[in-house]
Amino acid sequence: MLKEFKDFISRGNVIDLAVALVIGAAFSAIIKSLVDHIIMPIIGSFIGESFAGLAMEINGVQVAYGMFIQAIVNFVIIAFAIFMVVKAINSMKKKKEEAPAAPPAPSKEEVLLAEIRDLLKK
Numbered sequence: 001m002l003k004e005f006k007d008f009i010s011r012g013n014v015i016d017l018a019v020a021l022v023i024g025a026a027f028s029a030i031i032k033s034l035v036d037h038i039i040m041p042i043i044g045s046f047i048g049e050s051f052a053g054l055a056m057e058i059n060g061v062q063v064a065y066g067m068f069i070q071a072i073v074n075f076v077i078i079a080f081a082i083f084m085v086v087k088a089i090n091s092m093k094k095k096k097e098e099a100p101a102a103p104p105a106p107s108k109e110e111v112l113l114a115e116i117r118d119l120l121k122k
Contacts, residue, residue: 028078035074 044050054066
């Protein structure tokens, strides 16, 4: 069982997934900071207060709908950033696929044999 676990962990896709998870968490923290400390205060200056402070009370319970709006903005920015990264990767892959490798130049022997073949045809 220990060997199976070692084989499972050693596979490349598991390690890639772990790296992606760590980078994704760090990226999410950067976007959250961008939204919380830069974008939302600018938007809040137009509406007169911070989104985090937007709330209403229903039957004695406070509903913080401003925090929900902020979470939506976070999601949209993260989704757009990921879209741009995927689009860039796809365009790089497409450029590689569009440019097929040129066939290698024929060797001296091949050129000579082609000339002999052409002379024999005549």
